[in-house]
Amino acid sequence: MSLNINVIKDKILSENWFVLRNMTYELTRSDGSVVRHKREVYDRGNGATIMLYNRRKQSVVLVRQFRVATWVNGNEDGMLIETCAGLLDNDEPEVCVRKEAIEETGFEVGEVRKLFELYMSPGGVTELIHFFIAEYSDAQRANDGGGVDDEEIDVLELPFSQALEMVANGEIRDGKAVILLQYLQTSGLMTRDI
Known part of the structure; x- marks a missing residue:
């Protein structure tokens, strides 16, 4: 399954200890339909x-x-x-x-x-x-x-x-x-x- 991802917005909310991002992105599914998501992502390293x-x-x-x-x-x-x-x-x-x-x-x-x-x-x-x-x-x-x-x-x-x-x-x-x-x-x- 292959998805096409288009980032609409990637805003850093905090860099206090790790990085908290607010992301809005669109996924184009294999059937061609597009779905928009808004998520927070916490990047704390590996x-x-x-x-x-x-x-x-x-x-x-x-x-x-x-x-x-x-x-x-x-x-x-x-x-x-x-x-x-x-x-x-x-x-x-x-x-x-x-x-x-x-x-x-x-x-x-x-x-x-x-x-x-x-x-x-x-x-x-x-x-x-x-x-x-x-x-x-x-x-x-x-x-x-x-x-x-x-x-x-x-x-x-x-x-x-x-x-x-x-x-x-x-x-x-x-x-x-x-x-x-x-x-x-x-x-x-x-x-x-x-």
């Missing part, structure tokens, strides 16, 4: 996320931090359990996840494996997230983690089975974490002999 797992201990490392958008949307304390993640900020995705892993979790990971790239909210957000996994060991702990100066991040090393239960009961509601936990479960990585 990001990367990583799930640290340990097959021997049957554990994963997640982080918990305050996320204002979840609080605004009814998450009572605003705290969210999620995977270690960050914006690329001109870094390559693998460089980003290595940097974020040490800053947020305290683990200096070895080999990382890229799984896929996904849009998490394509109706209005431009961000493409690169998903990675890496095995970790206690010997790779370089510091306590917890984030950089303006962050307050709790590091959670959880049994894999408990993390899956937390998805089922709604304690883990971060899409990145759910996707990567389910990947570990369906791939058999956490059930193979060591």
Whole structure:
């Protein structure tokens, strides 16, 4: 299916932290009909996320931090359990996840494996997230983690089975974490002999 897109208006509403645009555009469909849309698009750059797992201990490392958008949307304390993640900020995705892993979790990971790239909210957000996994060991702990100066991040090393239960009961509601936990479960990585 091929669409012809004609931008009528592209106005920047805010460049406070990221770029919020108001766009009016016309789509010419394959049948020749033209449809006009007016949308706001939030350009926050692309990001990367990583799930640290340990097959021997049957554990994963997640982080918990305050996320204002979840609080605004009814998450009572605003705290969210999620995977270690960050914006690329001109870094390559693998460089980003290595940097974020040490800053947020305290683990200096070895080999990382890229799984896929996904849009998490394509109706209005431009961000493409690169998903990675890496095995970790206690010997790779370089510091306590917890984030950089303006962050307050709790590091959670959880049994894999408990993390899956937390998805089922709604304690883990971060899409990145759910996707990567389910990947570990369906791939058999956490059930193979060591």
